[in-house]
Amino acid sequence: MIRVLLVDDQHLIRAGLRMLCDAQPDIEVVGEADNGREAIARAARLRPDVVVMDLRMPGVDGITATSRILADRPGTRVLVLTTFGDDDHLYPALTAGACGFLLKDAPPTDLLDGIRRAAAGDSPFSQEVLRRLVQRAVHARAEAPPPVDGLTTREQEVLDLVAEGLSNAEIAERLHIGVTTVKTHITSLMSKTGSPNRVRLALVARGV
Amino acid sequence: MIRVLLVDDQHLIRAGLRMLCDAQPDIEVVGEADNGREAIARAARLRPDVVVMDLRMPGVDGITATSRILADRPGTRVLVLTTFGDDDHLYPALTAGACGFLLKDAPPTDLLDGIRRAAAGDSPFSQEVLRRLVQRAVHARAEAPPPVDGLTTREQEVLDLVAEGLSNAEIAERLHIGVTTVKTHITSLMSKTGSPNRVRLALVARGV
DNA sequence: TTTCGTCTCCTACCGGGGTAGGAGGCGCCG
Protein backbone atom coordinates (compact mmCIF):
# COMPACT_ATOMS: atom_id res chain seq x y z
CA MET A 1 0.00 0.00 0.00
CA ILE A 2 1.39 3.37 -1.04
CA ARG A 3 0.82 6.02 1.64
CA VAL A 4 0.26 9.45 0.10
CA LEU A 5 0.15 13.00 1.47
CA LEU A 6 -1.69 15.51 -0.71
CA VAL A 7 -0.50 19.13 -0.63
CA ASP A 8 -2.45 21.79 -2.53
CA ASP A 9 -4.02 25.06 -1.51
CA GLN A 10 -7.16 24.46 -3.54
CA HIS A 11 -9.37 22.07 -1.66
CA LEU A 12 -11.26 21.21 -4.84
CA ILE A 13 -8.09 19.77 -6.29
CA ARG A 14 -7.32 17.91 -3.10
CA ALA A 15 -10.83 16.43 -3.14
CA GLY A 16 -10.40 15.31 -6.71
CA LEU A 17 -7.05 13.75 -5.99
CA ARG A 18 -8.34 12.00 -2.90
CA MET A 19 -11.27 10.56 -4.77
CA LEU A 20 -8.97 9.38 -7.53
CA CYS A 21 -6.56 7.73 -5.12
CA ASP A 22 -9.21 6.21 -2.90
CA ALA A 23 -10.54 4.33 -5.89
CA GLN A 24 -7.17 2.58 -6.20
CA PRO A 25 -6.56 -0.61 -4.22
CA ASP A 26 -2.85 0.09 -3.78
CA ILE A 27 -2.92 3.79 -2.89
CA GLU A 28 -4.00 5.29 0.41
CA VAL A 29 -4.29 8.99 1.13
CA VAL A 30 -3.07 9.39 4.70
CA GLY A 31 -3.40 13.15 4.93
CA GLU A 32 -3.81 16.53 3.28
CA ALA A 33 -2.29 19.98 3.65
CA ASP A 34 -3.22 23.31 2.09
CA ASN A 35 0.10 25.12 2.58
CA GLY A 36 3.80 24.50 2.98
CA ARG A 37 4.01 24.82 6.73
CA GLU A 38 1.26 22.31 7.27
CA ALA A 39 2.82 20.01 4.71
CA ILE A 40 6.08 19.93 6.62
CA ALA A 41 4.33 19.19 9.91
CA ARG A 42 2.09 16.47 8.51
CA ALA A 43 4.88 14.83 6.58
CA ALA A 44 6.89 14.60 9.79
CA ARG A 45 3.97 13.06 11.66
CA LEU A 46 2.38 10.85 9.01
CA ARG A 47 5.60 9.69 7.30
CA PRO A 48 4.04 9.18 3.87
CA ASP A 49 5.79 7.28 1.07
CA VAL A 50 4.87 9.86 -1.52
CA VAL A 51 4.05 13.56 -1.17
CA VAL A 52 2.04 15.04 -4.02
CA MET A 53 3.14 18.66 -3.85
CA ASP A 54 1.74 21.81 -5.39
CA LEU A 55 4.20 24.70 -5.77
CA ARG A 56 2.24 27.96 -5.58
CA MET A 57 0.81 28.14 -2.12
CA PRO A 58 0.21 30.87 0.44
CA GLY A 59 2.85 31.21 3.14
CA VAL A 60 5.54 28.59 2.77
CA ASP A 61 5.67 27.52 -0.88
CA GLY A 62 6.11 24.04 -2.26
CA ILE A 63 9.81 24.40 -3.02
CA THR A 64 10.88 25.19 0.51
CA ALA A 65 8.41 22.65 1.88
CA THR A 66 10.05 20.05 -0.33
CA SER A 67 13.57 20.78 0.91
CA ARG A 68 12.40 20.80 4.52
CA ILE A 69 10.60 17.48 4.18
CA LEU A 70 13.58 15.88 2.48
CA ALA A 71 15.98 17.31 5.03
CA ASP A 72 13.89 15.59 7.67
CA ARG A 73 13.25 12.29 5.89
CA PRO A 74 15.43 11.92 2.75
CA GLY A 75 13.70 8.73 1.62
CA THR A 76 10.41 10.52 1.00
CA ARG A 77 9.36 10.75 -2.62
CA VAL A 78 8.14 14.24 -3.41
CA LEU A 79 6.18 14.40 -6.62
CA VAL A 80 5.42 17.91 -7.81
CA LEU A 81 2.01 18.45 -9.35
CA THR A 82 1.52 21.95 -10.68
CA THR A 83 -0.12 24.06 -13.36
CA PHE A 84 3.09 25.88 -14.24
CA GLY A 85 5.81 23.88 -15.92
CA ASP A 86 8.19 26.69 -16.78
CA ASP A 87 11.87 26.68 -15.91
CA ASP A 88 11.47 28.92 -12.90
CA HIS A 89 9.28 26.33 -11.26
CA LEU A 90 10.89 23.19 -12.61
CA TYR A 91 14.54 23.71 -11.72
CA PRO A 92 14.11 25.00 -8.20
CA ALA A 93 11.84 22.03 -7.53
CA LEU A 94 14.42 19.59 -8.82
CA THR A 95 17.20 21.28 -6.90
CA ALA A 96 15.05 21.04 -3.80
CA GLY A 97 14.96 17.32 -4.41
CA ALA A 98 11.63 16.57 -6.02
CA CYS A 99 11.76 13.17 -7.71
CA GLY A 100 9.23 13.98 -10.39
CA PHE A 101 7.28 16.76 -11.99
CA LEU A 102 3.78 16.39 -13.38
CA LEU A 103 1.47 19.00 -14.86
CA LYS A 104 -2.11 19.30 -13.72
CA ASP A 105 -3.45 19.04 -17.22
CA ALA A 106 -2.20 15.46 -17.41
CA PRO A 107 -4.83 12.71 -17.53
CA PRO A 108 -5.72 11.11 -14.16
CA THR A 109 -4.15 7.82 -15.14
CA ASP A 110 -0.80 9.57 -15.60
CA LEU A 111 -1.03 10.93 -12.11
CA LEU A 112 -1.82 7.55 -10.58
CA ASP A 113 0.92 5.99 -12.66
CA GLY A 114 3.24 8.76 -11.51
CA ILE A 115 2.52 8.08 -7.87
CA ARG A 116 3.19 4.39 -8.34
CA ARG A 117 6.41 5.03 -10.22
CA ALA A 118 7.55 7.59 -7.68
CA ALA A 119 6.94 5.09 -4.89
CA ALA A 120 8.90 2.50 -6.84
CA GLY A 121 11.93 4.80 -7.00
CA ASP A 122 11.36 5.99 -10.54
CA SER A 123 11.08 9.62 -11.62
CA PRO A 124 7.84 10.47 -13.39
CA PHE A 125 7.83 13.54 -15.61
CA SER A 126 5.18 14.96 -17.89
CA GLN A 127 6.22 14.44 -21.49
CA GLU A 128 6.41 18.13 -22.16
CA VAL A 129 8.56 18.77 -19.13
CA LEU A 130 10.78 15.80 -19.87
CA ARG A 131 11.31 17.02 -23.41
CA ARG A 132 12.61 20.36 -22.17
CA LEU A 133 14.77 18.62 -19.61
CA VAL A 134 16.36 16.42 -22.26
CA GLN A 135 16.78 19.36 -24.57
CA ARG A 136 18.62 21.35 -21.99
CA ALA A 137 20.83 18.45 -20.98
CA VAL A 138 21.72 17.76 -24.60
CA HIS A 139 22.26 21.42 -25.27
CA ALA A 140 24.53 21.74 -22.26
CA ARG A 141 26.47 18.79 -23.57
CA ALA A 142 26.48 20.03 -27.14
CA GLU A 143 28.21 23.34 -26.57
CA ALA A 144 31.18 21.88 -24.73
CA PRO A 145 34.12 21.98 -27.22
CA PRO A 146 33.23 23.18 -30.77
CA PRO A 147 36.60 22.96 -32.54
CA VAL A 148 36.01 25.38 -35.50
CA ASP A 149 37.49 23.58 -38.49
CA GLY A 150 39.39 24.96 -41.47
CA LEU A 151 42.15 26.09 -39.13
CA THR A 152 45.74 24.89 -39.00
CA THR A 153 46.85 23.16 -35.82
CA ARG A 154 48.90 26.15 -34.76
CA GLU A 155 46.01 28.50 -35.33
CA GLN A 156 43.79 26.26 -33.25
CA GLU A 157 46.30 26.36 -30.41
CA VAL A 158 46.47 30.13 -30.53
CA LEU A 159 42.70 30.34 -30.72
CA ASP A 160 42.29 28.20 -27.61
CA LEU A 161 44.52 30.54 -25.65
CA VAL A 162 42.71 33.61 -26.94
CA ALA A 163 39.52 31.98 -25.72
CA GLU A 164 41.12 31.66 -22.30
CA GLY A 165 41.57 35.41 -22.19
CA LEU A 166 45.36 35.51 -22.60
CA SER A 167 47.19 38.49 -24.08
CA ASN A 168 49.39 38.15 -27.16
CA ALA A 169 52.50 38.26 -25.01
CA GLU A 170 51.18 35.49 -22.77
CA ILE A 171 50.27 33.38 -25.77
CA ALA A 172 53.71 33.89 -27.27
CA GLU A 173 55.39 32.77 -24.09
CA ARG A 174 53.08 29.80 -23.71
CA LEU A 175 53.81 28.57 -27.23
CA HIS A 176 57.49 29.62 -27.26
CA ILE A 177 57.07 31.83 -30.30
CA GLY A 178 57.37 35.55 -30.97
CA VAL A 179 54.63 38.07 -30.32
CA THR A 180 54.61 39.06 -33.98
CA THR A 181 53.97 35.44 -34.90
CA VAL A 182 51.03 35.38 -32.56
CA LYS A 183 49.73 38.51 -34.23
CA THR A 184 50.07 36.90 -37.62
CA HIS A 185 48.06 33.89 -36.51
CA ILE A 186 45.41 36.04 -34.90
CA THR A 187 45.00 38.20 -37.97
CA SER A 188 44.41 35.09 -40.03
CA LEU A 189 42.07 33.69 -37.37
CA MET A 190 39.95 36.83 -37.44
CA SER A 191 39.79 36.75 -41.19
CA LYS A 192 38.86 33.05 -41.23
CA THR A 193 36.21 33.34 -38.55
CA GLY A 194 34.95 36.73 -39.63
CA SER A 195 35.52 38.23 -36.19
CA PRO A 196 35.94 42.03 -36.06
CA ASN A 197 37.79 41.95 -32.74
CA ARG A 198 39.45 39.72 -30.19
CA VAL A 199 36.43 39.25 -27.94
CA ARG A 200 34.26 37.96 -30.75
CA LEU A 201 37.09 35.67 -31.73
CA ALA A 202 37.15 34.27 -28.21
CA LEU A 203 33.39 33.83 -28.32
CA VAL A 204 33.33 31.91 -31.59
CA ALA A 205 36.14 29.75 -30.18
CA ARG A 206 33.77 28.90 -27.38
CA GLY A 207 30.96 28.18 -29.78
CA VAL A 208 28.85 31.17 -28.79
CA MET B 1 -1.21 -3.31 -31.72
CA ILE B 2 2.28 -1.85 -31.37
CA ARG B 3 4.54 -2.86 -34.26
CA VAL B 4 8.13 -3.28 -33.13
CA LEU B 5 11.45 -3.68 -34.94
CA LEU B 6 14.23 -5.23 -32.86
CA VAL B 7 17.81 -4.17 -33.60
CA ASP B 8 20.69 -5.87 -31.80
CA ASP B 9 23.79 -7.66 -33.00
CA GLN B 10 23.46 -10.45 -30.45
CA HIS B 11 20.83 -12.85 -31.64
CA LEU B 12 20.41 -14.23 -28.14
CA ILE B 13 19.19 -10.85 -26.99
CA ARG B 14 16.91 -10.52 -29.99
CA ALA B 15 15.47 -13.94 -29.24
CA GLY B 16 14.84 -12.98 -25.65
CA LEU B 17 13.21 -9.72 -26.65
CA ARG B 18 11.06 -11.42 -29.25
CA MET B 19 9.86 -14.00 -26.77
CA LEU B 20 9.09 -11.28 -24.27
CA CYS B 21 7.13 -9.20 -26.78
CA ASP B 22 5.30 -12.14 -28.34
CA ALA B 23 3.85 -12.96 -24.96
CA GLN B 24 2.17 -9.54 -24.93
CA PRO B 25 -1.24 -9.17 -26.51
CA ASP B 26 -0.61 -5.56 -27.61
CA ILE B 27 2.94 -5.84 -28.96
CA GLU B 28 3.97 -7.44 -32.23
CA VAL B 29 7.54 -7.92 -33.41
CA VAL B 30 7.44 -7.25 -37.13
CA GLY B 31 11.13 -7.70 -37.83
CA GLU B 32 14.70 -7.93 -36.59
CA ALA B 33 18.08 -6.58 -37.66
CA ASP B 34 21.59 -7.34 -36.42
CA ASN B 35 23.31 -4.18 -37.63
CA GLY B 36 22.65 -0.55 -38.49
CA ARG B 37 22.48 -0.91 -42.25
CA GLU B 38 19.90 -3.66 -42.04
CA ALA B 39 17.97 -1.69 -39.45
CA ILE B 40 17.65 1.28 -41.80
CA ALA B 41 16.47 -0.92 -44.65
CA ARG B 42 13.95 -2.89 -42.59
CA ALA B 43 12.60 0.22 -40.89
CA ALA B 44 11.94 1.73 -44.32
CA ARG B 45 10.15 -1.40 -45.52
CA LEU B 46 8.31 -2.53 -42.38
CA ARG B 47 7.41 0.92 -41.03
CA PRO B 48 7.36 -0.10 -37.35
CA ASP B 49 5.86 2.09 -34.61
CA VAL B 50 8.79 1.52 -32.29
CA VAL B 51 12.38 0.57 -33.01
CA VAL B 52 14.23 -1.04 -30.12
CA MET B 53 17.79 -0.08 -30.93
CA ASP B 54 21.12 -1.32 -29.65
CA LEU B 55 24.03 1.12 -30.03
CA ARG B 56 27.22 -0.88 -30.36
CA MET B 57 26.93 -2.84 -33.56
CA PRO B 58 29.28 -3.91 -36.33
CA GLY B 59 29.27 -1.71 -39.45
CA VAL B 60 26.73 1.08 -39.13
CA ASP B 61 26.16 1.79 -35.44
CA GLY B 62 22.91 2.52 -33.66
CA ILE B 63 23.38 6.28 -33.53
CA THR B 64 23.68 6.81 -37.26
CA ALA B 65 20.98 4.21 -37.88
CA THR B 66 18.72 6.23 -35.61
CA SER B 67 19.28 9.51 -37.45
CA ARG B 68 18.79 7.83 -40.82
CA ILE B 69 15.56 6.17 -39.76
CA LEU B 70 14.21 9.40 -38.32
CA ALA B 71 15.29 11.37 -41.38
CA ASP B 72 13.23 8.95 -43.41
CA ARG B 73 10.20 8.68 -41.14
CA PRO B 74 10.25 11.30 -38.33
CA GLY B 75 7.25 9.81 -36.53
CA THR B 76 9.08 6.61 -35.69
CA ARG B 77 9.82 6.09 -32.00
CA VAL B 78 13.38 4.93 -31.52
CA LEU B 79 13.97 3.45 -28.10
CA VAL B 80 17.60 2.79 -27.30
CA LEU B 81 18.34 -0.38 -25.35
CA THR B 82 21.97 -0.76 -24.45
CA THR B 83 24.42 -2.02 -21.87
CA PHE B 84 26.37 1.22 -21.75
CA GLY B 85 24.63 4.21 -20.24
CA ASP B 86 27.54 6.64 -20.16
CA ASP B 87 27.41 10.15 -21.56
CA ASP B 88 29.19 9.26 -24.76
CA HIS B 89 26.40 6.91 -25.66
CA LEU B 90 23.49 8.79 -24.17
CA TYR B 91 23.88 12.24 -25.64
CA PRO B 92 24.68 11.28 -29.21
CA ALA B 93 21.65 9.00 -29.10
CA LEU B 94 19.41 11.81 -27.89
CA THR B 95 20.83 14.24 -30.43
CA ALA B 96 20.17 11.66 -33.10
CA GLY B 97 16.55 11.75 -32.00
CA ALA B 98 16.04 8.71 -29.79
CA CYS B 99 12.90 9.17 -27.69
CA GLY B 100 14.07 7.04 -24.80
CA PHE B 101 17.05 5.27 -23.32
CA LEU B 102 16.86 2.01 -21.40
CA LEU B 103 19.64 -0.12 -19.95
CA LYS B 104 19.75 -3.84 -20.57
CA ASP B 105 19.98 -4.63 -16.89
CA ALA B 106 16.46 -3.30 -16.41
CA PRO B 107 13.76 -5.80 -15.52
CA PRO B 108 11.70 -7.14 -18.47
CA THR B 109 8.58 -5.37 -17.30
CA ASP B 110 10.39 -2.04 -17.58
CA LEU B 111 11.25 -2.79 -21.17
CA LEU B 112 7.70 -3.71 -22.07
CA ASP B 113 6.45 -0.67 -20.25
CA GLY B 114 9.05 1.39 -22.10
CA ILE B 115 7.87 0.16 -25.48
CA ARG B 116 4.29 0.99 -24.60
CA ARG B 117 5.20 4.44 -23.33
CA ALA B 118 7.37 5.12 -26.34
CA ALA B 119 4.52 4.16 -28.63
CA ALA B 120 2.22 6.46 -26.65
CA GLY B 121 4.52 9.43 -27.25
CA ASP B 122 6.19 9.36 -23.87
CA SER B 123 9.94 9.15 -23.26
CA PRO B 124 11.00 6.20 -21.17
CA PHE B 125 14.35 6.41 -19.43
CA SER B 126 16.06 4.08 -16.99
CA GLN B 127 16.06 5.64 -13.55
CA GLU B 128 19.81 5.83 -13.42
CA VAL B 129 20.01 7.52 -16.82
CA LEU B 130 17.20 9.90 -15.99
CA ARG B 131 18.91 10.89 -12.79
CA ARG B 132 22.02 11.91 -14.68
CA LEU B 133 19.94 13.73 -17.24
CA VAL B 134 18.16 15.75 -14.60
CA GLN B 135 21.41 16.43 -12.82
CA ARG B 136 23.00 17.80 -15.94
CA ALA B 137 19.97 19.90 -16.82
CA VAL B 138 19.84 21.37 -13.33
CA HIS B 139 23.56 21.93 -13.34
CA ALA B 140 23.38 23.64 -16.73
CA ARG B 141 20.65 25.81 -15.30
CA ALA B 142 22.61 26.61 -12.19
CA GLU B 143 25.58 28.07 -14.00
CA ALA B 144 23.56 29.81 -16.66
CA PRO B 145 23.46 33.58 -15.90
CA PRO B 146 25.70 34.62 -13.00
CA PRO B 147 24.96 38.33 -12.93
CA VAL B 148 28.16 39.45 -11.10
CA ASP B 149 26.82 41.63 -8.32
CA GLY B 150 28.30 44.73 -6.80
CA LEU B 151 27.92 46.48 -10.14
CA THR B 152 25.80 49.52 -10.85
CA THR B 153 23.01 49.11 -13.40
CA ARG B 154 24.92 51.08 -15.99
CA GLU B 155 28.01 48.99 -15.49
CA GLN B 156 25.97 45.86 -15.89
CA GLU B 157 24.59 47.15 -19.19
CA VAL B 158 28.06 47.93 -20.47
CA LEU B 159 29.31 44.56 -19.28
CA ASP B 160 26.58 42.74 -21.15
CA LEU B 161 27.59 44.43 -24.38
CA VAL B 162 31.26 43.71 -23.81
CA ALA B 163 30.26 40.09 -23.37
CA GLU B 164 28.57 40.27 -26.77
CA GLY B 165 31.88 41.23 -28.34
CA LEU B 166 31.08 44.87 -29.11
CA SER B 167 33.76 47.55 -29.38
CA ASN B 168 33.75 50.62 -27.17
CA ALA B 169 32.42 52.73 -30.02
CA GLU B 170 29.57 50.28 -30.64
CA ILE B 171 28.70 50.19 -26.97
CA ALA B 172 28.70 53.99 -26.81
CA GLU B 173 26.33 54.20 -29.74
CA ARG B 174 24.10 51.48 -28.35
CA LEU B 175 23.74 53.23 -24.98
CA HIS B 176 23.73 56.79 -26.40
CA ILE B 177 26.73 57.84 -24.36
CA GLY B 178 30.28 58.91 -25.16
CA VAL B 179 33.16 56.57 -25.84
CA THR B 180 35.08 58.03 -22.93
CA THR B 181 32.19 57.21 -20.64
CA VAL B 182 32.25 53.65 -21.85
CA LYS B 183 35.95 53.54 -21.09
CA THR B 184 35.33 54.82 -17.62
CA HIS B 185 32.77 52.12 -16.94
CA ILE B 186 35.01 49.43 -18.37
CA THR B 187 37.98 50.49 -16.29
CA SER B 188 35.86 50.23 -13.19
CA LEU B 189 34.43 46.90 -14.38
CA MET B 190 37.91 45.47 -14.82
CA SER B 191 38.94 46.64 -11.43
CA LYS B 192 35.79 45.24 -9.80
CA THR B 193 36.01 41.87 -11.51
CA GLY B 194 39.79 41.61 -11.40
CA SER B 195 40.04 41.14 -15.15
CA PRO B 196 43.39 42.03 -16.74
CA ASN B 197 41.90 42.53 -20.19
CA ARG B 198 38.69 42.81 -22.15
CA VAL B 199 38.41 39.17 -23.13
CA ARG B 200 38.59 37.95 -19.55
CA LEU B 201 36.01 40.56 -18.67
CA ALA B 202 33.71 39.15 -21.32
CA LEU B 203 34.33 35.66 -19.99
CA VAL B 204 33.50 36.47 -16.38
CA ALA B 205 30.38 38.22 -17.63
CA ARG B 206 29.42 34.91 -19.16
CA GLY B 207 30.19 33.07 -15.97
CA VAL B 208 33.24 31.25 -17.33
C1' DT C 1 22.58 71.34 3.74
C1' DT C 2 26.22 68.47 3.10
C1' DT C 3 27.73 64.28 1.64
C1' DC C 4 27.93 60.40 -1.09
C1' DG C 5 27.41 57.60 -5.12
C1' DT C 6 26.46 57.29 -9.88
C1' DC C 7 26.55 58.86 -14.47
C1' DT C 8 28.42 61.71 -17.55
C1' DC C 9 32.37 63.61 -20.05
C1' DC C 10 36.97 65.61 -20.71
C1' DT C 11 42.36 65.68 -21.71
C1' DA C 12 46.51 63.33 -22.17
C1' DC C 13 49.20 59.50 -22.52
C1' DC C 14 50.83 54.86 -23.48
C1' DG C 15 50.90 50.24 -24.67
C1' DG C 16 48.84 46.50 -26.83
C1' DG C 17 45.99 45.06 -30.53
C1' DG C 18 45.50 44.78 -35.34
C1' DT C 19 46.88 45.69 -40.42
C1' DA C 20 49.94 45.56 -44.46
C1' DG C 21 53.56 43.60 -46.75
C1' DG C 22 57.45 41.14 -47.10
C1' DA C 23 60.69 37.28 -46.20
C1' DG C 24 63.13 32.87 -44.95
C1' DG C 25 62.85 27.87 -43.68
C1' DC C 26 60.62 23.57 -43.68
C1' DG C 27 58.08 19.54 -45.37
C1' DC C 28 54.92 17.55 -48.52
C1' DC C 29 53.38 16.34 -53.07
C1' DG C 30 53.01 16.19 -58.00
Next chain:
DNA sequence: CGGCGCCTCCTACCCCGGTAGGAGACGAAA
Protein backbone atom coordinates in the same frame (compact mmCIF):
# COMPACT_ATOMS: atom_id res chain seq x y z
C1' DC D 1 62.93 19.42 -59.13
C1' DG D 2 59.43 23.16 -58.40
C1' DG D 3 55.54 24.60 -56.16
C1' DC D 4 52.62 25.00 -52.27
C1' DG D 5 51.15 25.55 -47.59
C1' DC D 6 52.43 26.34 -42.98
C1' DC D 7 55.15 28.37 -39.41
C1' DT D 8 58.15 31.66 -38.27
C1' DC D 9 59.61 36.44 -37.86
C1' DC D 10 60.40 41.23 -39.31
C1' DT D 11 59.29 46.55 -39.98
C1' DA D 12 56.21 50.18 -39.87
C1' DC D 13 52.09 52.18 -38.97
C1' DC D 14 47.49 53.23 -36.99
C1' DC D 15 44.05 53.04 -33.88
C1' DC D 16 41.62 51.04 -30.22
C1' DG D 17 41.87 49.74 -25.57
C1' DG D 18 43.07 50.98 -21.09
C1' DT D 19 45.04 54.29 -17.35
C1' DA D 20 45.24 58.58 -14.69
C1' DG D 21 43.14 62.41 -13.00
C1' DG D 22 39.91 65.68 -12.92
C1' DA D 23 35.22 67.77 -13.31
C1' DG D 24 30.12 68.92 -13.55
C1' DA D 25 25.27 67.34 -12.68
C1' DC D 26 21.91 64.90 -10.34
C1' DG D 27 19.37 62.29 -6.68
C1' DA D 28 19.25 59.88 -2.36
C1' DA D 29 20.46 59.75 2.18
C1' DA D 30 22.35 61.61 6.48
